[in-house]
Amino acid sequence: MKAVRFNGVGKPVSIDDIPKPTPGPGQVLVRIGGAGVCHSDLHVMEEELGFQAGFTLGHENAGWIAELGEGVQGFREGDPVAVYGPWGCGHCHACQLSMENYCENADSLGAAGGGLGFDGGMADYMLVPAARLLVPLGTLDPRVAAPLSDAALTPYHAIKRVLPLLTGDTTVVVLGIGGLGHMAVQLLRVLSTARIIAGDVDDAKLAHARQRGADHTINTRDIEAATTAIRDIVGPRGAVLVLDCVGIQPTFDLGARVLGRDSRWTIVGLGGGHHDFRFGSTPYGCEMCTPYWGGRAELMEVIAMARDGRIKAETTEFPLEQAAQVYEKLKAGKIVGRAVLIP
Ligand SMILES: [Zn+2]
Ligand SMILES: [Zn+2]
Structure with missing residues (x-):
């Protein structure tokens, strides 16, 4: 499958062919509908923030369930979902409150989330490590919903x-x-x-x-x-x-x-x-x-508001292959609202 890869600070992103992941026990494979292009990716690409080269970018993701790992319940293949971005340990006090953005064990997890150290959603498919990180979209289109997971x-x-x-x-x-x-x-x-x-x-x-x-x-x-x-x-x-x-x-x-x-x-x-x-x-x-990102329950609240039409992300869609050009446009301030890459 195609994926937009981070190749290290100061290096351009590339569109590489990488193997389609297979979900292990408890994991979920999501077919990506849209991946938002966030300004913080430019900081990842241009500043020494401690990210190791060699992962797929994209931390604002939504799509459809493609495959459920062993033991995953509560979802069916084809369900539209948003992927909650900051991946915590899942069991500390903050994570139990759904505020994985403030996970106490963040420093020991190796990365901040999909697209921020782990493989993200600028690809045909994304492996999500646990079903708790998915929020059902209901009637909301994943291409429109993707930016909600960070920009909203x-x-x-x-x-x-x-x-x-x-x-x-x-x-x-x-x-x-x-x-x-x-x-x-x-x-x-x-x-x-x-x-x-x-x-x-x-x-x-x-x-x-x-x-x-x-x-x-x-x-x-x-x-x-x-x-x-x-x-x-x-x-x-x-x-x-x-x-x-x-x-x-x-x-x-x-x-x-x-x-x-x-x-x-x-x-x-x-x-x-x-x-x-x-x-x-x-x-x-x-x-x-300096609050950081948001909680899982808060993402549910944001998605509910969007589903009811009370808020709406203004999106411009681009093919995944144009990732490098879209980052250039973002850097030049030429994107109104949010650019979304569509695989
Ligand atoms: Zn972001
Ligand atoms: Zn935690």
Whole structure:
């Protein structure tokens, strides 16, 4: 079968022919319907994050059950499923709560999940090590559902934990309207009554944010002008939440300037920006956090919302063979919503 392979930092991906896996006891083989192309893959390919070369990329996956390993119950061949991405040990306290993204034994597992050290879903088939990592899609098409497993789950997890702050008289700033950001805007619209300001350097993405429910859009290319524009909207109270889906230095700098007191500064973008967090460097009561991905039960919640049409990933489909070109497009900021590779 064909698979998009990670060949080491600084090396281009390749489309290789590799053997189709056979599921062992407890494992499940999924025929991939779609695999989302995530910006974090670019970090995997360009930075020393400790990943060994020689695995299949793709950590946002959905498809149909192709084969059940011995002893697997609760699924039938042909069932449409999403693959939960962060694979934990399955038995620690965090994993028992379904929060495998915070698995206590993560360091001893050898990799973070399929497409992040283990073979992922940019291939005809993907081997999933345990049935607990699958979420039934019901009527949802796997090609549309694939991005939900990260691009929607990550902002959902980040937003859900701060919902009590998001009252109708508050303002949230979402920075970066790419794969995660365009889902974040929709999720905020569905889950809260807060006013939403979307920031991006690309006017097309801002137009997209407005369609998806943002009340205000601000071009953030000029940080000074963007700071003034956002402060004019939020007033002295400042933003109650800055959800930074980019995480580069300019978005850190902008976030620091618009947050209010007793606020939350949530960084989900892997851009490597930095803030000197100490007394006086942020408004009083501001909590800074870096939530990672989301829980399995939360993926079920996201999928339920998508099935009911309350959120929708904007996807552009490409053949699997075009993986390298799609990564180039993503790097150049030329993808609106989420690119999905179709084997
Ligand atoms: Zn991702
Ligand atoms: Zn665990």
